[in-house]
Amino acid sequence: xxxxxxxxxxxxxxxxxxxxxxxxxxxxxxxxxxxxxxxxxxxxxxxxxxxxxxxxxxxxxxxxxxxxxxxxxxxxxxxxxxxxxxxxxxxxxxxxxxxxxxxxxxxxxxxxxxxxxxxxxxxxxxxxxxxxxxxxxxxxxxxxxxxxxxxxxxxxxxxxxxxxxxxxxxxxxxxxxxxxxxxxxxxxxxxxxxxxxxxxxxxxxxxxxxxxxxxxxxxxxxxxxxxxxxxxxxxxxxxxxxxxxxxxxxxxxxxxxxxxxxxxxxxxxxxxxxxxxxxxxxxxxxxxxxxxxxxxxxxxxxxxxxxxxxxxxxxxxxxxxxxxxxxxxxxxxxxxxxxxxxxxxxxxxxxxxxxxxxxxxxxxxxxxxxxxxxx
Amino acid sequence: xxxxxxxxxxxxxxxxxxxxxxxxxxxxxxxxxxxxxxxxxxxxxxxxxxxxxxxxxxxxxxxxxxxxxxxxxxxxxxxxxxxxxxxxxxxxxxxxxxxxxxxxxxxxxxxxxxxxxxxxxxxxxxxxxxxxxxxxxxxxxxxxxxxxxxxxxxxxxxxxxxxxxxxxxxxxxxxxxxxxxxxxxxxxxxxxxxxxxxxxxxxxxxxxxxxxxxxxxxxxxxxxxxxxxxxxxxxxxxxxxxxxxxxxxxxxxxxxxxxxxxxxxxxxxxxxxxxxxxxxxxxxxxxxxxxxxxxxxxxxxxxxxxxxxxxxxxxxxxxxxxxxxxxxxxxxxxxxxxxxxxxxxxxxxxxxxxxxxxxxxxxxxxxxxxxxxxxxxxxxxxxxxxxxxxxxxxxxxxxxxxxxxxxxxxxxxxxxxxxxxxxxxxxxxxxxxxxxxxxxx
Numbered sequence: 001x002x003x004x005x006x007x008x009x010x011x012x013x014x015x016x017x018x019x020x021x022x023x024x025x026x027x028x029x030x031x032x033x034x035x036x037x038x039x040x041x042x043x044x045x046x047x048x049x050x051x052x053x054x055x056x057x058x059x060x061x062x063x064x065x066x067x068x069x070x071x072x073x074x075x076x077x078x079x080x081x082x083x084x085x086x087x088x089x090x091x092x093x094x095x096x097x098x099x100x101x102x103x104x105x106x107x108x109x110x111x112x113x114x115x116x117x118x119x120x121x122x123x124x125x126x127x128x129x130x131x132x133x134x135x136x137x138x139x140x141x142x143x144x145x146x147x148x149x150x151x152x153x154x155x156x157x158x159x160x161x162x163x164x165x166x167x168x169x170x171x172x173x174x175x176x177x178x179x180x181x182x183x184x185x186x187x188x189x190x191x192x193x194x195x196x197x198x199x200x201x202x203x204x205x206x207x208x209x210x211x212x213x214x215x216x217x218x219x220x221x222x223x224x225x226x227x228x229x230x231x232x233x234x235x236x237x238x239x240x241x242x243x244x245x246x247x248x249x250x251x252x253x254x255x256x257x258x259x260x261x262x263x264x265x266x267x268x269x270x271x272x273x274x275x276x277x278x279x280x281x282x283x284x285x286x287x288x289x290x291x292x293x294x295x296x297x298x299x300x301x302x303x304x305x306x307x308x309x310x311x312x313x314x315x316x317x318x319x320x321x322x323x324x325x326x327x328x329x330x331x332x333x334x335x336x337x338x339x340x341x342x343x344x345x346x347x348x349x350x351x352x353x354x355x356x357x358x359x360x361x362x363x364x365x366x367x368x369x370x371x372x373x374x375x
Numbered sequence: 376x377x378x379x380x381x382x383x384x385x386x387x388x389x390x391x392x393x394x395x396x397x398x399x400x401x402x403x404x405x406x407x408x409x410x411x412x413x414x415x416x417x418x419x420x421x422x423x424x425x426x427x428x429x430x431x432x433x434x435x436x437x438x439x440x441x442x443x444x445x446x447x448x449x450x451x452x453x454x455x456x457x458x459x460x461x462x463x464x465x466x467x468x469x470x471x472x473x474x475x476x477x478x479x480x481x482x483x484x485x486x487x488x489x490x491x492x493x494x495x496x497x498x499x500x501x502x503x504x505x506x507x508x509x510x511x512x513x514x515x516x517x518x519x520x521x522x523x524x525x526x527x528x529x530x531x532x533x534x535x536x537x538x539x540x541x542x543x544x545x546x547x548x549x550x551x552x553x554x555x556x557x558x559x560x561x562x563x564x565x566x567x568x569x570x571x572x573x574x575x576x577x578x579x580x581x582x583x584x585x586x587x588x589x590x591x592x593x594x595x596x597x598x599x600x601x602x603x604x605x606x607x608x609x610x611x612x613x614x615x616x617x618x619x620x621x622x623x624x625x626x627x628x629x630x631x632x633x634x635x636x637x638x639x640x641x642x643x644x645x646x647x648x649x650x651x652x653x654x655x656x657x658x659x660x661x662x663x664x665x666x667x668x669x670x671x672x673x674x675x676x677x678x679x680x681x682x683x684x685x686x687x688x689x690x691x692x693x694x695x696x697x698x699x700x701x702x703x704x705x706x707x708x709x710x711x712x713x714x715x716x717x718x719x720x721x722x723x724x725x726x727x728x729x730x731x732x733x734x735x736x737x738x739x740x741x742x743x744x745x746x747x748x749x750x751x752x753x754x755x756x757x758x759x760x761x762x763x764x765x766x767x768x769x770x771x772x773x774x775x776x777x778x779x780x781x782x783x784x785x786x787x788x789x790x791x792x793x794x795x796x797x798x799x800x801x802x803x804x805x806x807x808x809x810x811x812x813x814x815x816x
Binding site: 285342351353354357358365366 | 448
């Protein structure tokens with residue numbers, strides 16, 4: 001359980017939120033400043049209590065505000081904000097965010113604004129080339145073809161799959177009428193979010209011990225809605241695959257002389273099969289890896305990708321933003337691509353190439369997601 | 376099977392519905408027993424079928440089978456959460472056939488595996504639910520019927536709209552003469568499909584039995600990408616895979632059976648990706664004083680399938696831009712008929728809308744009908760012969776194309792082309808050992 005401090009201007013409010021995967025943020029204050037030429041701005045300050053925030057593994061910080069005493073909340077768009085306190089924060093400690101243009105947001109009174117500041121641990125993937133859609137020993141790519149070497153601009157990806165605790169927090173803001181909720185989420189083996197009350201005031205709580213498990217039974221639309229709420233988006237397949245394999249050069253290009261020793265690796269850790277030598281490197285099919293269903297995120301930290309991203313292989317298969325087919329499936333859009341395999345997958349289904357297709361409405365106990373961000 | 380006009384066929388098919396009930400020698404499934412089934416092929420459709428069957432309280436999905444183990448996880452999750460019991464996973468469908476406790480094989484494989492898988496299942500004493508198009512060539516479609524009849528199997532083809540209530544209402548409306556004399560039926564299928572993208576030859580990936588995947592078709596080097604869909608060796612084609620539903624529907628509505636002629640125009644017009652099977656097909660079939668026009672293309676982005684929000688509602692699609700429809704043209708009126716729910720609407724000779732009948736998709740009723748027929752040993756709604764005839768239209772159109780857009784005469788009695796040896800060479804395909812459809816089933 002972490003605490004977060006909400007500040008109504010001039011009034012300090014301590015507000016306890018039961019989330020586990022949000023980063024440790026406290027001491028949130030906000031004050032109004034008038035500038036000589038730039039108009040008013042709000043200065044939001046907070047303390048980020050995380051020891052391992054670095055440029056390679058930064059925090060993604062987003063701010064939501066309410067101007068009606070918490071009845072409704074909105075995300076402050078990143079382009080309204082400046083300062084070292086958002087969106088990408090490269091070290092812990094005391095941080096500041098400047099919010100410009102507040103006169104345009106129509107506050108009845110500046111004293112009534114409430115803020116929620118949250119952070120997600122991310123990983124930086126530098127710009128540069130990577131090997132896509134091919135592995136030694138055979139890559140299975142039944143749906144797509146691409147060039148062997150591709151290139152991407154730099155981006156950030158969430159270190160972990162979106163956790164039950166984060167999603168429950170989200171539901172408590174937006175899910176009063178049941179939006180985003182699936183009754184199967186109360187399955188304690190596959191998810192673990194309980195709904196109580198009645199519409200339009202449902203509330204949600206994490207079932208004991210389930211805080212750090214990946215959220216499941218989310219459709220593509222649910223995943224996108226949650227990430228919109230955070231100011232993030234689903235990764236593309238290309239982003240996902242580069243995160244999985246690493247770039248040809250781990251620091252972006254040849255000048256920094258950090259070649260990826262295995263740019264065509266089959267798995268995030270290398271080419272060893274997930275259970276080779278009775279060492280279990282991810283949560284796949286069977287219980288020998290220690291998990292019969294989903295595992296808490298980051299359960300196999302020593303087998304993360306070269307960038308330190310966890311659970312890209314196994315645990316839950318992850319929605320991407322990419323479509324497989326054309327739009328002749330009217331009003332359901334096209335079929336989406338899902339990557340990474342899940343706790344039900346055979347080893348072959350966990351590799352860098354394997355992907356599944358799914359109608360975006362599907363909600364399953366083997367599917368989850370994580371977010372991505374770029375400037 | 377004698378050639379017959381459409382009215383004779385219509386009467387005959389009604390009579391056949393009761394014929395099976397007396398002939399089965401297999402034990403009936405006791406009313407308290409579950410029907411035990413195995414699903415062969417858990418791609419998109421197979422997974423969907425597995426999930427639906429698993430939700431039926433009197434059915435148990437005991438096996439999931441696929442040559443590619445990557446496909447198991449989604450189907451397994453769906454089945455286990457639906458029925459509370461874990462099916463066994465196998466890569467060889469013959470394991471399902473060997474299990475004496477299994478009653479049904481659901482065959483949701485690619486076209487080139489429909490015949491052999493279903494025939495072997497019949498020989499093993501299993502009833503079969505086989506996806507459309509029924510067969511990969513005309514000859515093997517007949518062999519499938521022979522096997523089903525010989526071993527007294529209940530075989531349902533996956534033309535699920537047959538089981539939708541709005542279809543019967545359409546039939547009654549037409550039979551009552553509301554459209555006058557029917558002389559023209561137009562069967563449409565327009566879509567926007569992506570082009571083929573064949574990857575380079577690569578080693579066969581772990582977990583994929585490529586030899587078995589190729590099965591009766593030639594063993595070709597493995598390449599990623601969905602390149603097989605529009606090649607004669609593996610498929611009846613993208614158009615056939617979809618339009619067979621509408622053809623089946625059209626036959627039901629106006630009561631037509633075996634066509635006796637075909638002429639095809641079209642070809643590979645849009646895609647330049649190495650495909651063999653046409654992306655544009657217009658074919659005419661003659662039934663005495665009725666002509667059926669099949670019109671299809673797979674590069675038309677402005678024409679859409681019936682929206683999901685309409686399929687099971689009381690609303691109707693935008694007919695001119697509806698991908699999967701049948702138009703029935705009579706002397707007194709016409710009817711637009713949707714294949715995926717969407718209902719039907721009838722217009723009088725002045726073009727005024729005179730009747731609207733909302734539709735619902737047929738999958739739940741179709742599967743229920745099949746299971747009930749398995750229990751009661753009755754002929755199901757989409758019996759194998761019906762599936763064969765509807766698929767035959769697609770084969771005839773393809774063969775007319777392959778012999779150079781020639782008009783062909785077909786004899787339903789002998790199941791051969793009249794006076795056309797070149798066309799007759801396409802009746803049967805070559806099979807790769809050991810996956811050979813036998814002459815004697």
